[in-house]
Amino acid sequence: MKELMTLCFPLGSDKMTTVRLATGGLAALAGLGLDESEDCKVCVTESLLLLMHRGFSAARLTFFLDGGLYVRVAGEGAGNADGAEEDEISFALLSALADSVETAQKDGKLAEISFRFGEKA
Numbered sequence: 666m667k668e669l670m671t672l673c674f675p676l677g678s679d680k681m682t683t684v685r686l687a688t689g690g691l692a693a694l695a696g697l698g699l700d701e702s703e704d705c706k707v708c709v710t711e712s713l714l715l716l717m718h719r720g721f722s723a724a725r726l727t728f729f730l731d732g733g734l735y736v737r738v739a740g741e742g743a744g745n746a747d748g749a750e751e752d753e754i755s756f757a758l759l760s761a762l763a764d765s766v767e768t769a770q771k772d773g774k775l776a777e778i779s780f781r782f783g784e785k786a
């Protein structure tokens with residue numbers, strides 16, 4: 666698995682457009698089609714929203730090339746909230762759009778989300 670890029674940034678709605686643009690560029694570099702690229706951007710956005718709802722102040726977003734695009738979204742800073750009602754929709758979107766969706770917890774709370782687009786080598 667080859668790391669393409671890691672982005673570390675404070676979580677906030679003002680960063681979402683920049684993150685979506687970077688995601689689209691990396692999806693193209695990984696050879697994803699337009700539909701997969703759009704789905705990947707939605708999954709990145711929803712993952713960041715899930716972490717924001719849990720009180721994380723920053724995120725680390727890592728993209729890997731592995732016969733497709735593998736994305737890991739991790740919360741940084743003190744995550745102390747339980748989430749929001751809308752989180753069920755975010756999880757449903759992730760599960761419907763991405764392959765191999767996995768979550769990791771820290772202190773019993775969601776702290777990381779990873780997923781894949783494209784074929785695995």
